Amino acid sequence: MLAMKRECERCQLKLADDIDAYICSFECTFCVVCSDAMDQVCPNCGGELVMRPKRIETD
Incomplete structure (x- = not known):
């Protein structure tokens, strides 16, 4: 599962x-x-930064 970091590095x-x-x-994460x-x-790695997906709340 994707780690949803809580702050910009x-x-x-x-x-x-x-x-x-x-x-x-x-x-x-930035x-x-x-x-x-x-x-x-x-x-950090020279890789491409892409938009982080949004997590949909489930019941």
């Missing part, structure tokens, strides 16, 4: 499950502002 902005965020294939500043490239 660059600026420490709090990221709730329903907030837009970007992740790489290693689940490094807010939209930081991801844009890094041209959607993960500074």
